[in-house]
Amino acid sequence: MRTIKELLNNPVVGSHVAVQGWVRTRRDSGSLSFVEISDGSCLANLQVVAEESLANYDEDVKSLTTGCAVKVVGELVASPAKGQAVELKADQLQVIGLADADSYPLQKKRHSLEFLRTISHLRSRTNALGAVTRVRSTLNFGIHQFFQENGFFQVQTPVITTSDCEGAGEMFTVTALEPDQLKKDGAFADDFFHKRAGLTVSGQLQAEIFALSHSRVYTFGPTFRAENSNTSRHLAEFWMLEPEMAFCDLQCNMQLAEAMIKDLVGRVLEECAPDLDLFNKFISKGLLNRLETIKNKPFVHLSYTDAVKELEKADKQFEFPVKWGIDLQAEHERYLCEEVAGVPVIVTNYPKTIKPFYMRLDDGEETVAAMDILVPGIGELVGGSQREERYDLLKARMEEAGLDLEEYGWYLDLRRYGTVPHSGFGLGFERLVQLITGMQNIRDVIPFPRTPGNAPC
RNA sequence: UCCUUGGUAGCUCAGCUGGUAGAGCAGGUGGCUGUUAACCACCUUGUCGGGGGUUCGAGUCCCUCCCAAGGAGCCA
Known part of the structure; x- marks a missing residue:
């Protein structure tokens, strides 16, 4: 059994092969039926030519519709018509399902992404969502390749955690208590972990532990x-x-982030070319050019202070006026990378008042050694x-932030014993998939999007 | 959560100033052709998002709830 990708990438005319897949469309023509099948291995379908002489032609072949699963055994032949180099001349065609x-919701026509979101169990069978699946998998593997090639070790940080990474948003509570037990004061003392636990909002603090050993x-x-x-770039999971x-x-830190993004874009351009062509044509015009730009042009660096100056002199009315000390709004970020730079922008050294406690205080003590990478269309x-x-500076900032120093004793210990300068960043994987596929809604780049009020299976 | 715009056939949508619904595609039947968004002819399909109200009469106006999209906030 071969995948359609293998057959089409390295076609051996005259070879006898067997393939299995799902019918995308069927067209009849006189004594023939053309059945296009996909097995998900690549974007292209394989055209199967079924002739009237097949034993089950009337009974099975003529009743095939979009979505049916089939097994076909036959000979790979050069195609006499335009549209495909080779096709499979069927000796046997067996209906599997x-x-x-x-009632089958997918038709051989374009569906809106909104509609496909309502059938998350079937949408991966479409061209666009199928392509997203392949690109996402390639990116996932590419990330591991990149880091392994650069001397990194992967550390599995906990999904259940009792430290909320201050400033990273609301945590889902994990509990073994019954709903009525949760009502009383101090209930979590009797809970599974004897204190309040939740699903991780970030693995950073735990990753720091291993950075200081590996x-x-x-x-x-x-x-x-x-x-x-409720936005096109946020998910609950x-x-x-x-x-x-x-x-x-x-x-x-910035060098690594930029090198990694360029490397990943390069890998996908190389390994998922047909899928990217599809996105370039139907999802986001100009995508390939933008990806080449990201891969080849240096990112623009801008301090927060310079970014504010840039925005202040901008010949544009912002809904939120710019002033040193405020957090940059989406409209500001968009202006900086879409209109000023035209490439990803790295904004650094934000005021300490708008960033979390663990960021390193700069010399003037007004700003911290932060960096955000902003990209066109997505933002951060x-x-x-x-x-x-x-140690002393961190402790002071934790006290300012109102953190319980006992709870975070382990985090302070990292600064008491063999502390070293260290850095890191968080990258939203789905936003990266959005950037690379041009998909506008984050719900279309993850197999099972979890959003407020939505977790169907 | 806030603002805006929407919710009409399986899908994508039309339906003017209120008079109980239509197109294309899909699906079915027949025909034709190495077809490829196949083509031609004919046919089927609707609690017009839910509830309430105004009116002789509501898809159309009002209230309310639900859902979706776009934008904002939170952030990755």
Whole structure:
């Protein structure tokens, strides 16, 4: 049994092969029936030519409709018609599973992405969502390749955690208690972990532990936010990549992030060319050019202070006026990378008042060694920083933030014993898939999107 | 959560200033042709998102709830 991808990439005319897949469309022509089948291995379908002489032609072949599963045995021949180089001349065609045409929701026509979202169990059978699946898998593997090639170790940080990474949003509570037990004060003392636990909002703090023993590590896994966000770039469950590097300052952190993004874009351009062509044509015009730009042009670096100056002199009315000290709004971010730079922009050294406690204080003590990478169409793809490695300064900032120093004693210990400058960042994997496929809604780049009020299976 | 726009056939949509619904595609039947968004002819399909109200009469106006999309906030 061969995949359609193998057959089409390396066609051996005259070879006898067997394939299995699902019918995308069927067309009759005189004594022939053309059946296009897909097995998901690649974007292209394989055209099967079934002749009237097949024993089950009237009974089975003529009743095939979109969605039916079939096995075909036959000879790979050069195609006499335009549209495909080779086709499979069927000796046998066996129906494996029928799909009732009256009720099967997918038709041989374009469907809206909104409609496909309502049938998440079937949408991966379409061209666009099928292509997303392949690109996502390629990116996932590419991430591991990139880090392994660069001396990183993967660390599996916990999904259930009792430390909420301050500033990273609302946590889902994990409990073994019954709903009525939760009502009383101090209920979590009797809970499974004897204190309040939740689903991780970030693996960063735990990744820092391993950066300070293995120097270069990364964590990559599901992350959860119980925020009531209803946007095209937020999910309640998403995958986050978080590298953490010892002996690495903000510069080194930014270099790694940029090199990694360029490397991943390059891998997908190489390995998923047909899928990217589809996105370029039907999903996001100009995508391939934008990806080439991201891969080949250096990102623009801008300090927060310079970004504010840039925005202040902008010949444009912003809904939210710009002033040093405010957080950049989506409209500001968009202006910076879409109209000023035209490439991803790395904004650095934000005011300390708008960033979390663990970011390293800059010399003037007004800003921190933070960096956000903003990309056109999406906004913040990466958020990272050099971490505060100086015990006294970190402790002071934790106190300011109102954190329980006992709870975070282990985090302070990392600064008491062999502390070193270290840095890291978080990258939203689905946003990366959005960037690379041009898909506008984050719900279309994850197999099973979890959003407020939506978790069907 | 807030703002805006929507919810009409399986899908994508039309339906003017209120008079109980239509197209294309899909599906079915027949025909034709190495077809490829196949083509031609004929046929089927609707609690007009739910509930309430105004009116002789509501897909159309009002209220309310639900859902979706786009934008905002939160962030990755």
